[in-house]
Amino acid sequence: MSSADIYRELILDYYRNPRNFGKLEKFDISAHDTNPLCGDEIEMQIRVGENSKIEEIKFSGRGCAISQASASMLTELAKGKPLEWVKLVAKEDVFKMLGDPELGPSRVKCALLGMKVLKTGVYGYLGAHYEDPEPGT
Amino acid sequence: MLKTEAVDVERIRRDFPILKRTVHGKRLVYLDNAATTQKPQAVIDSLVDYYSRYNSNVHRSVHTLGEEATAAYEGARGKVTRFVGARANETVFVRGTTEATNLVRFAWGEKQVKKGDLLLATRMEHHSNIVPWQLLAKSKGATLKFVGITPDGNLDMEELDRLLGESPKLLAFTHCSNVLGTINDVANVSRKAHKAGATTVVDGAQSVPHFPVDLSALDVDFYAFSGHKMLGPTGIGALIGRKALLEDMDPYEGGGEMIREVFDDHSTWNDVPYKFEAGTVNIADAIGLGAAVDYLTSIGMDKVREHEIRLLDYARETLSKVKGLHVYGPEDSKERSGLIAFNYADVHPHDLATILDEEGIAIRSGHHCAQPLMRCLNVSATSRASFHVYNSYDDIDALKQGIMKAGAIFKV
Numbered sequence: 444m445s446s447a448d449i450y451r452e453l454i455l456d457y458y459r460n461p462r463n464f465g466k467l468e469k470f471d472i473s474a475h476d477t478n479p480l481c482g483d484e485i486e487m488q489i490r491v492g493e494n495s496k497i498e499e500i501k502f503s504g505r506g507c508a509i510s511q512a513s514a515s516m517l518t519e520l521a522k523g524k525p526l527e528w529v530k531l532v533a534k535e536d537v538f539k540m541l542g543d544p545e546l547g548p549s550r551v552k553c554a555l556l557g558m559k560v561l562k563t564g565v566y567g568y569l570g571a572h573y574e575d576p577e578p579g580t
Numbered sequence: 581m582l583k584t585e586a587v588d589v590e591r592i593r594r595d596f597p598i599l600k601r602t603v604h605g606k607r608l609v610y611l612d613n614a615a616t617t618q619k620p621q622a623v624i625d626s627l628v629d630y631y632s633r634y635n636s637n638v639h640r641s642v643h644t645l646g647e648e649a650t651a652a653y654e655g656a657r658g659k660v661t662r663f664v665g666a667r668a669n670e671t672v673f674v675r676g677t678t679e680a681t682n683l684v685r686f687a688w689g690e691k692q693v694k695k696g697d698l699l700l701a702t703r704m705e706h707h708s709n710i711v712p713w714q715l716l717a718k719s720k721g722a723t724l725k726f727v728g729i730t731p732d733g734n735l736d737m738e739e740l741d742r743l744l745g746e747s748p749k750l751l752a753f754t755h756c757s758n759v760l761g762t763i764n765d766v767a768n769v770s771r772k773a774h775k776a777g778a779t780t781v782v783d784g785a786q787s788v789p790h791f792p793v794d795l796s797a798l799d800v801d802f803y804a805f806s807g808h809k810m811l812g813p814t815g816i817g818a819l820i821g822r823k824a825l826l827e828d829m830d831p832y833e834g835g836g837e838m839i840r841e842v843f844d845d846h847s848t849w850n851d852v853p854y855k856f857e858a859g860t861v862n863i864a865d866a867i868g869l870g871a872a873v874d875y876l877t878s879i880g881m882d883k884v885r886e887h888e889i890r891l892l893d894y895a896r897e898t899l900s901k902v903k904g905l906h907v908y909g910p911e912d913s914k915e916r917s918g919l920i921a922f923n924y925a926d927v928h929p930h931d932l933a934t935i936l937d938e939e940g941i942a943i944r945s946g947h948h949c950a951q952p953l954m955r956c957l958n959v960s961a962t963s964r965a966s967f968h969v970y971n972s973y974d975d976i977d978a979l980k981q982g983i984m985k986a987g988a989i990f991k992v
């Protein structure tokens with residue numbers, strides 16, 4: 444696989460026109476993290492609706508195309524889903540969402556930053572703790 | 581391969597076995613020398629030679645191997661000392677620049693810095709010349725302030741003068757910025773600092789590897805650099821300190837070798853520099869650093885510098901033709917070292933580095949351990965191509981081609 448495949452139209456589109464980008468005025472969940480390797484930065488905010496559903500979700504931050512597109516796509520997937528759904532999201536789901544790009548170990552961190560922030564926020568809200576399986580750089 | 585006249589690049593490249601390897605089927609174009617340099621065969625051989633012929637502990641064994649190892653280790657210290665124009669007994673072997681600044685933080689700072697004191701660093705420092713002072717300030721109740729930079733990437737001398745007017749205890753500044761390439765006028769800045777009563781800690785990590793450094797003309801108190809950035813092994817570097825300061829300082833780590841006598845309730849210290857080299861030292865890598873110094877000396881640091889200036893000029897000219905590419909740091913190649921930090925349109929440095937990697941090109945992308953500087957430049961990351969003596973015009977052409985490819989993929 445070549446970088447032309449990693450940076451396909453879809454990822455570039457989400458990078459340049461991120462969906463759900465911004466901040467919520469009222470939110471119940473907020474989480475933030477950075478990727479120490481490259482300084483990629485993601486913040487997510489969620490308003491929880493009836494039946495513990497994700498009523499509104501927005502993200503903000505800056506970083507590479509992979510981290511920003513991944514976070515944006517994740518917010519689209521998450522919107523309307525029950526909070527419990529977030530517990531079921533696995534890294535394979537994120538890779539699939541991105542079109543299964545072949546990423547080196549350092550770039551995998553970029554791809555998974557959004558998921559980490561989402562899980563950290565939601566787990567905390569649910570009274571649980573999200574343990575990053577691969578902490579640090 | 582085009583020669584730059586200053587050195588015979590083709591011949592030099594043959595000394596570096598790693599340059600023969602391919603990455604993703606492409607010729608390796610190694611442009612990440614500010615992070616770490618490659619090693620010539622002579623350095624690799626010196627390590628193999630030590631381990632296979634005279635591996636032994638130093639300073640404590642009277643047998644033949646011990647004598648040989650000690651002679652080689654102390655010989656390497658002498659080479660390093662002469663290489664930077666330091667005086668005997670002022671060179672402490674450490675793990676690298678980071679350990680050097682931390683050594684000063686503990687051994688000098690704990691004793692000298694008091695509550696309410698002012699410490700100064702600059703906004704173009706690497707984290708290794710910021711964080712130790714932050715920690716020191718915190719533990720002592722001192723204040724850390726920063727000297728800013730001008731829009732063209734130089735130290736803000738007015739702000740420096742103003743802050744020196746507040747009688748700081750310490751001025752920590754870099755000889756050469758690992759992002760902007762800026763070469764600071766160390767002698768002048770250090771003189772100003774001394775007039776204000778401050779002790780100076782200078783980060784030489786990006787200067788000693790790239791141009792001649794003569795500490796006898798620089799009037800600094802502490803000077804730090806890393807072996808792995810100057811063709812030597814990892815895990816070894818040097819702290820050069822003024823002898824009187826080193827003698828006045830408390831030890832850094834306690835243990836074997838650094839003592840003269842140990843009693844139940846107290847100990848006395850070995851002479852400088854041994855006072856700061858507790859335990860079994862990094863013998864092999866010190867010897868390797870000595871070999872790196874020999875190698876650089878055989879080429880001549882003035883030639884290394886001349887070569888890098890030509891590469892820099894060529895790179896600036898080549899990259900100036902790439903639309904949307906912005907280079908950071910001073911304009912004049914004579915005022916900066918052989919590295920170029922840049923951003924290219926809205927292609928994030930990490931994405932660019934991934935695309936370049938596929939072409940066999942290694943550059944650095946990110947904040948380069950200089951986040952306060954990134955904030956000054958109002959960016960979160962940059963790409964950086966940094967040169968050493970084995971780089972060629974071809975490498976720069978390859979870099980430009982790679983950037984153009986990224987441009988095509990990102991539809992810049």
Ligand SMILES: Cc1ncc(COP(=O)(O)O)c(C=O)c1O
Nearest residue numbers: 676677678706708758785786806
């Ligand atoms: C300017 C500068 N200072 C300090 C360092 C730290 O060196 P080391 O990691 O070898 O301690 C580096 C390199 O990373 C550097 O570029």
